[in-house]
Amino acid sequence: MAESTVWWLLAGAAVAVELLTGTFYLLMLAIGLAAAALAAHLGASLTVQILAAALVGGGAVVGWHLKRDRSRLEPPAQANVNVNLDIGETVQISTWNPDGTASVQYRGANWTAIHRAGVTPNPGAHRVAELVGNRLLVDKA
Helix, strand or coil: CCHHHHHHHHHHHHHHHHHHHCCCHHHHHHHHHHHHHHHHHCCCCHHHHHHHHHHHHHHHHHHHHHHHHHCCCCCCHHHCCCCCCCCCCEEEECCCCCCCEEEEEECCEEEEEEECCCCCCCCEEEEEEEEECCEEEEEEC
C-alpha cells in the first residue's frame, strides 16, 4: 500500500472519530494528516511526511485554540444581552432609597434596582446593565 494511502486512511479515521466525539481539534489533526498525504504524493521522505503532519496539524490546533480564546471575550452571562434580554432595557426610577436601592415597575412586576458603586443615584430614566441575582443593576440613560 502506498504511503499516501495510509495517510489518507488516517485522515479519514480522524474525521470519523471526530464525528463520533464532537471534538473540533481532531479535524485540525486530520488537516495535518492530509498535509502528510500530499507530501507523500510529492515524493517526500517519511521524515518530511511526519514533519508535515506534525507542523500543519499542530499549527492548526494551536491556531484554533488561540482563535477560540479570543472569541471568549463576551461579558459574563448576567451582563450578556444574548443571555438576558433585559440588558439594555429602560426603566424609570422616581426615587432612590437611602440604602442605594429603588423599587421599579418592570415587565409587570416590582423589581429592586441598584446602581454601581461610587455613582450618585439620580431619579429618571436608567438602562439595565446587568442582573445581579434578582436585582437590576442600572446605569443612567
